[in-house]
Amino acid sequence: MQFFLEATIGGLMSGMLYALVALGFVLIFKASGVFNFAQGAMVLFAALAMARFAEWLPQYSGISNKLLINLVAFTGAMVVMIGVSWLIERLVLGKLVNQEGITLLMATLGITYFLDGFGQTVFGSDIYKIDVGMPKDPIFLLEGMFQGGILVSQEDLVAALVAAALVAVLAAFFQYTGTGRALRAVADDHQAAQSIGIPLNRIWVIVWSVAGFVALVAGIIWGSKLGVQFSLSLVALKALPVVILGGLTSVPGAIIGGLIIGVGEKLSEVFIGPMLGGGIEIWFAYVLALFFLLVRPQGLFGEKIIDRV
Amino acid sequence: MLYRENGQFKTSYAADQQIFPIAQDRYLILALVAAAFVLVPGVASEYMFRAILIPFLILSLAALGLNILVGYCGQISLGTGGFMAVGAYAAYNFLVRIDGMPAVAAILMGGVCAMAVGVLFGIPSLRIKGLYLAVATLAAQFFCDWAFLRIKWFTNDSSSGSVSVSELHLLGWTIDTPADKYLFCLGFVLLFALVAKNLVRSHIGREWMAMRDMDVAAAVIGIRPVYAKLTAFAVSSFFIGVAGALWGFVHLGSWEPAAFSIDRSFQLLFMVIIGGLGSIMGSFFGAAFIVVLPILLDILGVAVGFNTALASHLTFMVFGALIVFFLIVEPHGLARLWSIGKEKLRLWPFPH
Numbered sequence: 001m002q003f004f005l006e007a008t009i010g011g012l013m014s015g016m017l018y019a020l021v022a023l024g025f026v027l028i029f030k031a032s033g034v035f036n037f038a039q040g041a042m043v044l045f046a047a048l049a050m051a052r053f054a055e056w057l058p059q060y061s062g063i064s065n066k067l068l069i070n071l072v073a074f075t076g077a078m079v080v081m082i083g084v085s086w087l088i089e090r091l092v093l094g095k096l097v098n099q100e101g102i103t104l105l106m107a108t109l110g111i112t113y114f115l116d117g118f119g120q121t122v123f124g125s126d127i128y129k130i131d132v133g134m135p136k137d138p139i140f141l142l143e144g145m146f147q148g149g150i151l152v153s154q155e156d157l158v159a160a161l162v163a164a165a166l167v168a169v170l171a172a173f174f175q176y177t178g179t180g181r182a183l184r185a186v187a188d189d190h191q192a193a194q195s196i197g198i199p200l201n202r203i204w205v206i207v208w209s210v211a212g213f214v215a216l217v218a219g220i221i222w223g224s225k226l227g228v229q230f231s232l233s234l235v236a237l238k239a240l241p242v243v244i245l246g247g248l249t250s251v252p253g254a255i256i257g258g259l260i261i262g263v264g265e266k267l268s269e270v271f272i273g274p275m276l277g278g279g280i281e282i283w284f285a286y287v288l289a290l291f292f293l294l295v296r297p298q299g300l301f302g303e304k305i306i307d308r309v
Numbered sequence: 310m311l312y313r314e315n316g317q318f319k320t321s322y323a324a325d326q327q328i329f330p331i332a333q334d335r336y337l338i339l340a341l342v343a344a345a346f347v348l349v350p351g352v353a354s355e356y357m358f359r360a361i362l363i364p365f366l367i368l369s370l371a372a373l374g375l376n377i378l379v380g381y382c383g384q385i386s387l388g389t390g391g392f393m394a395v396g397a398y399a400a401y402n403f404l405v406r407i408d409g410m411p412a413v414a415a416i417l418m419g420g421v422c423a424m425a426v427g428v429l430f431g432i433p434s435l436r437i438k439g440l441y442l443a444v445a446t447l448a449a450q451f452f453c454d455w456a457f458l459r460i461k462w463f464t465n466d467s468s469s470g471s472v473s474v475s476e477l478h479l480l481g482w483t484i485d486t487p488a489d490k491y492l493f494c495l496g497f498v499l500l501f502a503l504v505a506k507n508l509v510r511s512h513i514g515r516e517w518m519a520m521r522d523m524d525v526a527a528a529v530i531g532i533r534p535v536y537a538k539l540t541a542f543a544v545s546s547f548f549i550g551v552a553g554a555l556w557g558f559v560h561l562g563s564w565e566p567a568a569f570s571i572d573r574s575f576q577l578l579f580m581v582i583i584g585g586l587g588s589i590m591g592s593f594f595g596a597a598f599i600v601v602l603p604i605l606l607d608i609l610g611v612a613v614g615f616n617t618a619l620a621s622h623l624t625f626m627v628f629g630a631l632i633v634f635f636l637i638v639e640p641h642g643l644a645r646l647w648s649i650g651k652e653k654l655r656l657w658p659f660p661h
Contacts, residue, residue, distance in 0.1 A: 021586070035440045080400045090639070091633075095637045096636065096637060099636075100444055101439055101638055102379070102443075102582075102586075103640055105385070105440065105443065106578070106632065107633055107636050109575060109578075109629075109632065109634065110628075110629045110630070110631075110632030110633040110636065111629060112629065113625050113626070113628050113629030113632065114625070114626050114629030115623070116625055116629075117622045117623065117625025117626035117627075117629065118626050120622045120625075121622040121623065121626065125622070170347075237571075240444045240447065241444065241447075241448075243444070244445065248441070250439065276459070279455060279458070280455065282451045282454065282455050283448060283451035283454075285451065286444075286447055286448035286451050287444070287448050289448070290433055290445045290447065290448045293437050293441060293445055294433055294436055294437075295435065297436045297437045297438070297441065297551075299441070305438070307524070307525040
């Protein structure tokens with residue numbers, strides 16, 4: 001029981017992180033109909049920028065206050081991400097309006113390659129550290145109920161809290177600001193939104209910037225856990241089944257999908273894995289999502305698509 | 310007026326139905342095939358065979374298979390690498406477990422196994438559409454990656470998942486020099502391209518295309534979606550499986566699951582898109598482009614004097630940028646450029 005709970009909590013924590021990356025996918029798909037394969041590359045790129053800025057800043061300016069360094073590096077990385085978003089809109093998506101879904105998907109794959117190469121050219125391709133002062137020690141919960149308590153990594157706990165806060169902020173942004181309303185309008189119907197004077201180009205830049213911001217947060221959390229390196233961009237492959245499980249257009253879907261995948265993955269690895277020879281984490285999420293889609297093709301909270309001739 | 314068509318009359322049904330109804334096309338293709346069989350083995354260097362020609366042929370075959378699924382039937386698949394792996398490992402198992410198994414039969418049986426797996430993973434396509442399906446097919450990719458790494462039976466109990474095929478024979482012909490391997494692949498590719506071309510212009514190809522253009526409308530006019538989609542998955546995976554077996558047997562010789570990773574899936578999808586969706590010719594153009602481009606970029610990078618790490622990063626960048634550039638400038642791919650060229654040649658040298 002204790003072991004089961006530990007695995008479940010661990011799964012929930014990592015599920016929160018998957019949800020964070022998945023959120024980036026959902027935001028962009030909702031507002032522009034682009035399935036953004038480049039989200040993983042953006043996570044890597046943002047984390048690389050953050051790690052390197054935090055490293056360069058003390059070297060060149062002599063600032064040694066850690067909080068200040070991290071803040072400046074964060075701002076710098078955010079500016080870079082906004083720049084990248086603007087360029088993507090300008091150079092790629094703006095020219096591919098009204099193309100089919102697969103063309104847009106391929107374009108984001110191209111962006112993935114470009115960003116991977118560009119990030120490593122500019123920022124280097126070693127393993128870098130991000131240190132934002134996340135607590136590393138594990139803590140024990142419910143010591144009264146179980147022998148020795150339930151082991152929870154404090155780092156994961158903080159990460160999950162940050163992710164939850166981010167989701168709340170995004171939800172509020174979408175619900176209560178004028179820009180948020182414009183974003184929802186564009187998500188509903190491009191043409192109608194355009195005809196009442198909502199500038200599509202600017203909206204897309206904003207959406208991509210928000211996705212860049214989410215990527216940056218995800219990159220910082222994953223990066224301080226695993227170190228910033230190329231494999232970080234593969235986190236996106238974990239987020240894909242989360243997105244389709246939750247439904248491509250649903251923010252709550254991304255969160256709940258993330259939690260389901262996180263828990264399912266941990267439990268399957270612990271309880272089914274040994275029977276099959278281990279390492280089933282790689283495909284379990286996908287197969288789970290696949291079976292789920294057979295029952296409900298639009299995902300948990302996705303919009304039902306009605307075809308008309 | 311290199312492409313003058315007037316005066317070419319079709320006076321029989323056979324003449325009307327041939328693959329290349331215009332004489333110039335026919336002669337050009339025949340000349341190309343003849344050159345590929347006779348001229349190329351004489352002049353190409355060993356490096357050309359190993360680095361360019363053999364990969365080009367095998368990847369063309371795989372791209373052809375993928376193009377049937379994505380270009381003709383409209384089902385996006387990211388699991389191509391997995392199906393290639395199934396073909397390769399199944400063919401390997403047939404070869405080593407059955408005494409006196411001819412290599413060609415093993416390769417074809419590998420294709421059949423890939424076909425079975427392809428149909429299995431194609432079943433969700435009856436319910437799921439578009440981008441959801443694209444991600445769902447990744448399940449096939451990751452499952453195959455895992456299976457060939459972890460399940461020892463598939464790799465004949467080799468410890469690292471790496472297997473090797475020593476020597477290929479075809480009716481007493483030992484295929485060991487690069488030129489032999491090239492001819493062996495060329496035979497396969499030519500045969501399969503012919504089959505593919507004929508399939509897509511037959512009734513079944515038309516069903517696929519109807520399914521791609523609008524599946525609900527196709528169903529209304531009496532095309533069975535189950536049949537159309539699953540046959541597309543079957544034919545496509547068969548081609549891809551055979552290509553996978555050739556990739557392992559002929560190109561690599563010894564291989565491990567990493568040879569068929571998700572990068573291979575993306576690479577093949579790029580070939581199909583850049584070459585031209587829904588075009589047999591385009592599969593070849595795309596394969597040529599994607600095979601040659603990295604080599605050229607590498608040579609260029611080294612010539613300019615970048616170190617290898619930087620050169621490889623720059624290759625990534627240029628590759629990504631070119632993909633985006635192509636999508637923007639010519640979304641219908643190289644095959645479209647080819648047909649524009651033919652249009653121009655009709656009137657050349659008088660543009661009007």
